[in-house]
Amino acid sequence: MKRIAVLNGPNLNRLGKREPEIYGTQTLEDLADGLREQYPNIDFDFYQSNHEGAMIDRISQLAESDCNGIIFNPGAFSHTSIALRDAIGGCGIDTIEVHISNIHARERFRHHSHTAAVSKGVIAGLGLQGYSLATQVLIG
Numbered sequence: 856m857k858r859i860a861v862l863n864g865p866n867l868n869r870l871g872k873r874e875p876e877i878y879g880t881q882t883l884e885d886l887a888d889g890l891r892e893q894y895p896n897i898d899f900d901f902y903q904s905n906h907e908g909a910m911i912d913r914i915s916q917l918a919e920s921d922c923n924g925i926i927f928n929p930g931a932f933s934h935t936s937i938a939l940r941d942a943i944g945g946c947g948i949d950t951i952e953v954h955i956s957n958i959h960a961r962e963r964f965r966h967h968s969h970t971a972a973v974s975k976g977v978i979a980g981l982g983l984q985g986y987s988l989a990t991q992v993l994i995g
């Protein structure tokens with residue numbers, strides 16, 4: 856069975872609770888339920904943290920595991936964190952970066968992602984469907 860880690864960064868624990876016009880009405884729990892229902896043969900490992908160091912620790916643990924792929928929404932850390940870029944770049948696991956909103960259609964400071972450059976690909980602006988498409992790509 857393939858194992859895919861789904862990592863969500865800061866403030867994404869609030870998904871579905873505020874700003875529905877940008878991020879929709881579904882919660883992280885809905886995301887997990889939907890992926891598990893759509894891909895019953897995949898062992899998903901969900902993790903969310905508001906802390907940069909905790910995310911780096913998690914990626915480091917995954918690097919030592921049998922994880923087959925990472926779906927990563929680093930949230931605002933995408934635009935700021937060279938440390939997360941180094942963690943993803945050095946983990947040896949295919950990673951697809953997902954943004955729920957279209958970061959390129961938003962404020963200029965969201966247009967650049969440090970982590971995108973070390974990812975296999977990036978999906979932005981397709982809502983939670985982006986996580987499903989990323990799964991499809993990772994399971995090949």
Ligand code: CA2
Nearest residue numbers: 866869870873878930931954955956965
């Ligand atoms: O579009 C995305 O997925 C983002 O990664 C979301 C981040 C944002 O900083 C990135 O630029 C783009 C923010 C996530 C905050 O999510 C909330 C959801 C509901 C209520 C409050 C925050």
